[in-house]
Amino acid sequence: MTVLDADVAQKTTEKTAYVIAPQPIPALPVRGERGLFPVHRIYCVGRNYAEHAIEMGHDPNREPPFFFQKNPDNLLLTGEFPYPAMTKDVHYELEMVVALGRGGKDIPVESALDCVYGYGVGLDMTRRDLQGEMKKLGRPWEIGKAFEHSAPCSELVPASAIGHPSQGLVWLDVNGERRQTGDINQMIWKVPEMISYLSGLFELRPGDLIMSGTPAGVGAIKPGDVMTGGVAGVGELRVAVV
Numbered sequence: 001m002t003v004l005d006a007d008v009a010q011k012t013t014e015k016t017a018y019v020i021a022p023q024p025i026p027a028l029p030v031r032g033e034r035g036l037f038p039v040h041r042i043y044c045v046g047r048n049y050a051e052h053a054i055e056m057g058h059d060p061n062r063e064p065p066f067f068f069q070k071n072p073d074n075l076l077l078t079g080e081f082p083y084p085a086m087t088k089d090v091h092y093e094l095e096m097v098v099a100l101g102r103g104g105k106d107i108p109v110e111s112a113l114d115c116v117y118g119y120g121v122g123l124d125m126t127r128r129d130l131q132g133e134m135k136k137l138g139r140p141w142e143i144g145k146a147f148e149h150s151a152p153c154s155e156l157v158p159a160s161a162i163g164h165p166s167q168g169l170v171w172l173d174v175n176g177e178r179r180q181t182g183d184i185n186q187m188i189w190k191v192p193e194m195i196s197y198l199s200g201l202f203e204l205r206p207g208d209l210i211m212s213g214t215p216a217g218v219g220a221i222k223p224g225d226v227m228t229g230g231v232a233g234v235g236e237l238r239v240a241v242v
């Protein structure tokens with residue numbers, strides 16, 4: 001056996017055979033649990049409340065839902081959102097977060113809620129100016145949507161504790177002033193429909209999150225602002241812009 005062979009043999013038997021150290025697995029705390037919820041992917045649904053579709057200049061009719069993704073490591077749990085680079089127009093979008101404990105392909109609407117582990121409250125922070133430029137050019141949205149810290153999120157609450165909320169206030173205040181108000185019963189695509197539709201496009205996995213869309217009232221924030229928001233029956237979130 002040459003020195004090289006011995007080296008390869010040793011590497012393949014070692015458990016941690018990475019050439020560089022792997023990054024930590026992004027994870028969310030869970031109310032009432034010691035263990036964390038490990039996050040696999042973050043899917044976001046666009047224009048899922050009619051009033052928000054109208055404010056963004058789109059037809060509120062029930063077209064097929066569309067999705068984009070954020071990166072799992074865009075999650076922010078510290079409550080401090082650093083104002084991002086290369087933008088002058090950062091918007092909040094308060095959304096109910098759906099956390100999947102089970103996945104699959106072609107999941108029927110009728111059994112889709114069986115995949116849900118729990119729910120949370122998240123912010124789909126958006127560099128609206130960059131998103132707008134990309135829209136105009138027909139380019140992907142990543143630079144507007146999937147940047148560091150762009151997904152502040154609350155702890156999750158298990159569906160075993162709160163059930164599957166289908167109505168209830170969704171709201172956001174900036175510096176104590178109400179900016180976004182809606183009800184999750186106004187979602188154009190309901191949670192089971194979203195899961196079913198997504199599972200036809202992608203193989204869903206345990207650990208996937210779905211940000212379910214935002215009600216009307218999106219707007220800009222600046223450093224020093226404090227965003228507080230929530231979904232009735234699920235939880236609340238407080239994030240300072242630093």
Ligand code: MN
Nearest residue numbers: 093124213214
């Ligand atoms: Mn959104």
